[in-house]
Amino acid sequence: MELRSLEYFLAVAEELSFTRAAAKCRISQPTISASIQALERELGEPLFDRLPRGISLSPGGEVLVPHARQCLAAAAVITSEFSARAGLVSGELRLGTVSGIERTFVPDLLGTFHQKFPGVDVMLTEATSAPLLDRVIRGGLDAAIIARPLSALPPTISTATLLRDQLLAVFDPAAVALPPGPVALDELQGHPIISYAPDSGLRAVLDDAFTRAGLLLHVAYVANDVRLQLAMAAQRVGVAVCAGSDPSLSDALGLSVRTIAPTIGFEKILVWRNDSTPRAPLRAFLALWTRMRTQSEKRDD
Known part of the structure; x- marks a missing residue:
């Protein structure tokens, strides 16, 4: 065989x-x-x-x-x-990631990884959290960046935090009448919501927040691309609910960007399997992740 x-x-x-x-x-x-x-x-x-x-x-x-x-x-x-x-780390590193990580240390990490380990081919896949986690569990990916799921992860999965963030409400103030300050969930319920697809980890976080508040969430416009969410908000079709760390928010000209009350927080994490010895490319990546994550935290302080 x-x-x-x-x-x-x-x-x-x-x-x-x-x-x-x-x-x-x-x-x-x-x-x-x-x-x-x-x-x-x-x-x-x-x-x-x-x-x-x-x-x-x-x-x-x-x-x-x-x-x-x-x-x-x-x-x-x-x-x-x-x-x-x-003395040569080579082979293939299969990584997955959700969107919205452009302004984290991850792009610098990948650039540094390439410089230090040019013999490793990095295969990068972008998708939503649930299928990425499934591929890591099944061995199709070495590691992936996902939104931390609401349910507990399997004991065979290790994690490292990339960022902690919250969902924000974005809308055209000339079309959507909301009082000043943080937007309450029951106030959001009265407007068409523009947000992530059901297979997105952030959609699960949003669904859970509404359920715990005893409210019914209806997403009228579905898009995982925050740029498209904001474009629809600019067309006055509703209120976009998106990740506060998404770089597209810097282009939200003419739109009101508000926090939500109560805060809808979430984490983006790196996940990988711990039930087998990781290959040299993954070990090198994890070591570099730890070092650059520490450096990033020191700069933020």
């Missing part, structure tokens, strides 16, 4: 599509199909159920997934360890 066969198998298992898996692995679809068929012959049972519309993991495929991940992770650790012994 070859490691590459397991790599192709996991790609198909994650994508549930031979075509998308082939594109992900940069090979042809017939090649990946032949590899899966050979692996099925070797193991003596099908790994996927071929359905009229798509595929799904078979019981045998479900059993193989964790073992395949362990094998590939072990091989990656071996490669990284011996590269590190030779």
Whole structure:
């Protein structure tokens, strides 16, 4: 059994599509199909159920997934360890992030990481919090920056805080009549809300704030891009509720930016798995994160 066969198998298992898996692995679809068929012959049972519309993991495929991940992770650790012994950190670092981190220390961190470890290819994926966390848990990403979920994280996940922030209300004061000062939740309820999609970690925070206040939240306009939220607020369609640290707020000309009462706070955190030995690129990234986070906190003080 070859490691590459397991790599192709996991790609198909994650994508549930031979075509998308082939594109992900940069090979042809017939090649990946032949590899899966050979692996099925070797193991003596099908790994996927071929359905009229798509595929799904078979019981045998479900059993193989964790073992395949362990094998590939072990091989990656071996490669990284011996590269590190030779004084060269190389390989691939797969990172995910939510939006709105442009003005944190993370861009400087990535630039410094590239200078110190030019042999590491960084694959950066932007998405919302829930799918990023799922990919870290499943091993598809080495680490990700997400909004801390309301529910407890699995014990296999470690965290480091990037920032603490709050949601703000943004609106055209000529179109939305709100009294001076912080905007109360019941006052927000009387206007069309422009905010994040249901799969966003910040939408969950907003939903929870309304629920705890005994209020019903109705988001009339959904957009994860804060620039689009602000553009709609400028068109007087409603009140945008967005992260206070988002750099787009610096361009909110002519709009009123208010805090919300009670404060709707949240954290953005880095998450990674702690149930296996991290590869050398991730260890190097985490060490650099800790150092630059400390430097950033000292500058803020």
